[in-house]
Amino acid sequence: MSAVEIKSVVKVFNQGRADEVLALSDVDLTVGVGEFVSLIGPSGCGKSTLLRLIADLIPATTGTVTVAGKPAGQARREQAYGLAFQQAGLFEWRTVRRNVELPLELRGIGRAERRARAEEMLALVGLAEFAGHYPGQLSGGMQQRVAIARALAVQPPLLLMDEPFGALDEMTRERLQSELLSICAKTGTSTVFVTHSISEAVFLSDRVVVMSARPGRITAAIEVGLPSRDEAARQSPAFFDRITEVRRALRGAPLASEATN
Numbered sequence: 001m002s003a004v005e006i007k008s009v010v011k012v013f014n015q016g017r018a019d020e021v022l023a024l025s026d027v028d029l030t031v032g033v034g035e036f037v038s039l040i041g042p043s044g045c046g047k048s049t050l051l052r053l054i055a056d057l058i059p060a061t062t063g064t065v066t067v068a069g070k071p072a073g074q075a076r077r078e079q080a081y082g083l084a085f086q087q088a089g090l091f092e093w094r095t096v097r098r099n100v101e102l103p104l105e106l107r108g109i110g111r112a113e114r115r116a117r118a119e120e121m122l123a124l125v126g127l128a129e130f131a132g133h134y135p136g137q138l139s140g141g142m143q144q145r146v147a148i149a150r151a152l153a154v155q156p157p158l159l160l161m162d163e164p165f166g167a168l169d170e171m172t173r174e175r176l177q178s179e180l181l182s183i184c185a186k187t188g189t190s191t192v193f194v195t196h197s198i199s200e201a202v203f204l205s206d207r208v209v210v211m212s213a214r215p216g217r218i219t220a221a222i223e224v225g226l227p228s229r230d231e232a233a234r235q236s237p238a239f240f241d242r243i244t245e246v247r248r249a250l251r252g253a254p255l256a257s258e259a260t261n
């Protein structure tokens with residue numbers, strides 16, 4: 001069974017109206033269990049739309065979206081995934097701990113277990129001592145880590161992230177990338193990650209899926225396969241080779257392997 005299976009998905013917004021938009025045309029994508037897949041492409045190519053379809057926040061016009069073998073709607077109701085977006089989206093009047101507890105409350109999980117799980121997730125993102133703070137008392141990077149802890153709190157088999165580090169400075173971003181990878185490795189989570197940063201996509205992913213400008217289509221999928229994900233990996237020839245491959249794919253140029261034939 002796959003974590004996500006998207007078959008022949010088309011998404012039209014405002015169908016039949018003057019402002020009709022063909023956002024996605026005929027998208028097929030499979031994400032394996034435990035796999036980390038990034039979606040990259042020019043602004044407006046449908047990355048967020050694709051993520052929202054997986055999350056069942058919007059319906060597909062045609063085609064099917066399956067999450068962990070179930071229709072996307074059923075997966076949403078069973079909270080089979082965690083969500084984190086570019087804006088942390090925390091509730092200002094709730095403490096950090098109670099923000100992380102929220103999805104557990106919605107699931108009807110009892111107080112003691114909620115508390116324990118929130119503490120565990122906050123420790124994982126290095127914020128245990130800030131559990132009693134309010135979001136306004138934290139830096140942007142810390143708020144983003146709270147949002148990630150909240151997304152992970154239900155221990156979802158699938159994590160959907162839309163430019164979650166977009167608003168962060170480069171140093172914080174790199175640290176959170178490493179944290180995210182170690183969390184995913186520990187928990188065996190499958191991830192679909194939207195970014196417009198080529199180096200971020202390459203560093204994080206098992207596979208980088210490249211999309212074309214509107215109407216969004218998948219034009220290339222690049223297997224990354226870095227031997228490690230540490231500081232050395234960021235300096236390695238393999239890292240730069242993959243970056244070049246993704247950049248070429250984004251420009252619509254043939255891959256190096258094809259160009260030499």
Ligand SMILES: Nc1ncnc2c1ncn2[C@@H]1O[C@H](COP(=O)(O)OP(=O)(O)O)[C@@H](O)[C@H]1O
Nearest residue numbers: 013021023042043044045046047048049050214
């Ligand atoms: N709710 C909506 N109604 C109408 N058009 C939309 C809506 N959401 C997205 N779009 C359009 O669909 C296209 C893809 O948008 P989006 O998925 O947000 O792109 P990306 O995340 O890659 O920047 C864009 O042309 C956008 O204007």
Ligand SMILES: [Mg+2]
Nearest residue numbers: 047048049162
């Ligand atoms: Mg977007």
